[in-house]
Amino acid sequence: MKRPVISERGGRVSLTRLTWQALTGVALPLAVVALFAGWASQDRSLPVPVAPINAPLVLAAITFAIALVVRALRRGLGMEGRAALALPDPLYALYLAAIILAGIPNAVLLALLTPFVEGAPDLLRAPASSIRTVLRRSACAGVTTLCAGIVYLNISDPFVARIQTLRAHFIGAVAASVVMFVGVAVMRALEEQPTLGQFSATVARYFSSSALGFQALLLSIGPLLPLAEQLDDVEAEFAWTLFLVPLCAVYFLALVSVRLQQRTGELQDTIAQLGVARRREAELTDYAALITRAQEDERRRLARELHDDTAQALIALARGLDALSTRAVDPPLSSYDTRFVGELGELAKRTLESVRRACQDLRPSVLDDLGLSAALESLAHAMSQRGLPCTFRQIGPSRACAPEVEVTIYRIAQEALSNTRQHAHAASAAVEITYGPETVELRVTDDGSGFDHGALMWAHKRAGDDGNGAGDAETEGEARAGLGLLGMRERASLIGARLRIESAPDHGTEVALSAPALLVESHPRLRRASV
Numbered sequence: 001m002k003r004p005v006i007s008e009r010g011g012r013v014s015l016t017r018l019t020w021q022a023l024t025g026v027a028l029p030l031a032v033v034a035l036f037a038g039w040a041s042q043d044r045s046l047p048v049p050v051a052p053i054n055a056p057l058v059l060a061a062i063t064f065a066i067a068l069v070v071r072a073l074r075r076g077l078g079m080e081g082r083a084a085l086a087l088p089d090p091l092y093a094l095y096l097a098a099i100i101l102a103g104i105p106n107a108v109l110l111a112l113l114t115p116f117v118e119g120a121p122d123l124l125r126a127p128a129s130s131i132r133t134v135l136r137r138s139a140c141a142g143v144t145t146l147c148a149g150i151v152y153l154n155i156s157d158p159f160v161a162r163i164q165t166l167r168a169h170f171i172g173a174v175a176a177s178v179v180m181f182v183g184v185a186v187m188r189a190l191e192e193q194p195t196l197g198q199f200s201a202t203v204a205r206y207f208s209s210s211a212l213g214f215q216a217l218l219l220s221i222g223p224l225l226p227l228a229e230q231l232d233d234v235e236a237e238f239a240w241t242l243f244l245v246p247l248c249a250v251y252f253l254a255l256v257s258v259r260l261q262q263r264t265g266e267l268q269d270t271i272a273q274l275g276v277a278r279r280r281e282a283e284l285t286d287y288a289a290l291i292t293r294a295q296e297d298e299r300r301r302l303a304r305e306l307h308d309d310t311a312q313a314l315i316a317l318a319r320g321l322d323a324l325s326t327r328a329v330d331p332p333l334s335s336y337d338t339r340f341v342g343e344l345g346e347l348a349k350r351t352l353e354s355v356r357r358a359c360q361d362l363r364p365s366v367l368d369d370l371g372l373s374a375a376l377e378s379l380a381h382a383m384s385q386r387g388l389p390c391t392f393r394q395i396g397p398s399r400a401c402a403p404e405v406e407v408t409i410y411r412i413a414q415e416a417l418s419n420t421r422q423h424a425h426a427a428s429a430a431v432e433i434t435y436g437p438e439t440v441e442l443r444v445t446d447d448g449s450g451f452d453h454g455a456l457m458w459a460h461k462r463a464g465d466d467g468n469g470a471g472d473a474e475t476e477g478e479a480r481a482g483l484g485l486l487g488m489r490e491r492a493s494l495i496g497a498r499l500r501i502e503s504a505p506d507h508g509t510e511v512a513l514s515a516p517a518l519l520v521e522s523h524p525r526l527r528r529a530s531v
Contacts, residue, residue: 029135033112036142040108056098056106062244063094063110067118070251077259086258088215089187090251091118092180095145096222097243100173104149111141136190144183152176173223180219214254221246292494296407303362306355314352321345357382364410372406372440373398373433376413380431388421389428396435405515408491409433409442412499415484416444416511424448424509435517442513450503 070090074080079087091114098107115137116123122130156172188211221243321344359365367375373394380392400406413431420426426448434441485501488511492499497515 026132026135029132029139032139032143033135036108036139036146037112040105040112056102056110059094059098059102059106060110060113063091063098063114064117066094066244066247067091067114071118071121073252073255077255079255079258079262086211086261088211088218088251088254089184090218090247091141092144092184092215093218093222093247095141096148096173096176096180096219099145099149099152099176100169100222104146104153107149108142108145111145112138114138115141133191137187140183140187140190144180144187147183148176148179151179170223177219177222180222181215184215211254211258214250214257217250218247221250292407292491293404299362300368303359303365306362307359311352311355311359314348314355318345318348318352321348367406367410371398371400372409375406375410376431376433376442379410379414379417380429383417383421383429386421388417388426390417391428391430393430393432394435395432398435399517401440401515401517402495405440405495405497405517408495408497409440409513409515411491412488412511412513413442413444415488416509419484420444420446420448420509424450426508438517440515440517442511442515444511445508447508450505450507450509452503452505 074087091111095107095111095114098110102110115134119130119134119137123134152172152175155175156168321341324341364375364378366378377392377394380390383390417429417431420429424446426446429444429446432443432445434443488501489499492513492515495515497513500512501509502512503509
């Protein structure tokens with residue numbers, strides 16, 4: 001049987017990616033770590049610098065401690081995973097110190113072992129998912145350390161015969177720092193697990209990242225280490241301790257900087273989201289205002305049609321019935337017919353009064369003709385005629401405001417008095433309007449039974465959560481009553497007004513509205529809208 005051949009382009013890309021991940025994930029790093037560990041343990045042909053006898057142990061203890069501290073700092077600040085790729089790696093500066101102070105074999109062994117020490121908690125918790133990362137870091141650190149050590153020897157040794165030994169080692173340490181720098185970039189690129197074609201782009205991205213400068217600062221400490229070779233053992237070990245101070249300071253500065261960048265990015269995202277939310281809120285407000293304006297226009301049109309068509313027809317009908325009841329006909333109408341015609345006339349008059357009242361509720365003509373104060377006074381008079389004694393009071397000289405403000409104030413007063421008449425069982429009510437320098441304030445009070453405002457709003461919310469007001473009859477009734485209050489608040493919010501509703505059982509109700517006095521004369525846009 002022939003083996004299946006992957007001919008599709010997507011299959012070839014997937015196979016190439018899997019092969020590349022397998023090589024960079026386990027096989028190649030494991031081979032490199034084993035080969036370099038064996039070489040560093042056996043080969044002692046490379047020269048060893050003059051250093052204290054316990055230099056390898058001291059450097060190993062320092063490096064392992066720094067690795068664990070760095071891990072704890074990253075976890076403490078929540079900078080694990082991809083967030084850690086924006087941070088520099090201080091361990092490469094310690095590998096460079098081991099090259100200069102303890103020799104290349106010891107430095108390579110240290111570079112191979114440190115990632116296992118740093119990743120030991122992850123290996124104990126999830127070995128299957130952590131072994132790849134640890135092997136990659138170990139292999140990359142070992143290869144980079146060996147390359148940096150070879151560069152250090154091949155550059156510093158030829159210069160020893162020409163210039164001062166300290167200067168020659170300084171030049172070699174600078175070159176080794178450059179190699180370490182490139183090794184860090186490669187290691188960070190491998191951490192992102194790119195495909196074979198994306199590897200160079202990933203390395204280039206690192207050189208343009210914010211971690212570049214901090215990594216350069218960390219590695220710039222390495223060329224100062226040859227100074228420790230001029231000291232005796234005790235002073236050299238003390239110098240190594242001092243070497244850790246700028247190293248830790250730079251890394252802490254990098255942590256703070258990257259954390260600040262993350263917070264700044266999160267803040268910018270939040271500001272952007274807030275801006276979008278505000279724009280949506282403004283659009284919804286404009287849309288609601290447009291709907292309200294359209295509703296008022298439609299109310300005005302319906303009121304005009306009822307007044308011009310239906311009301312006029314009812315007037316003609318009522319007059320015709322009156323004329324018919326008083327007209328002498330032959331043969332004369334029976335008493336039953338006369339009474340029936342009279343009843344029809346009374347029905348026509350009552351229907352005409354209902355139509356006029358509906359026109360007044362839809363869009364009071366007095367609001368357009370005489371202004372807000374006259375409309376509120378007419379509203380109070382109409383409520384008195386319907387059985388709710390209502391008084392009106394005006395404080396301050398009246399003035400023309402924006403149409404949106406006047407309509408909102410009138411509708412809120414209308415809704416408040418309607419609730420009082422239908423639900424409060426009040427003996428009296430009062431409407432008061434105050435014209436201030438910058439505000440127009442409305443106050444509607446009654447001496448009715450009152451209600452629990454908080455409980456009413458909660459009942460409305462519960463009815464909505466139950467699904468379109470589903471629930472018991474009492475809850476549904478409270479929810480419907482709460483709709484009027486919510487409508488009042490929505491109308492007030494559209495003009496930037498403050499609405500306050502105070503009520504308690506058996507203590508009456510007070511509705512107070514404070515609206516900005518937007519004058520038509522000072523707002524051309526509103527003046528054009530009113531015209």
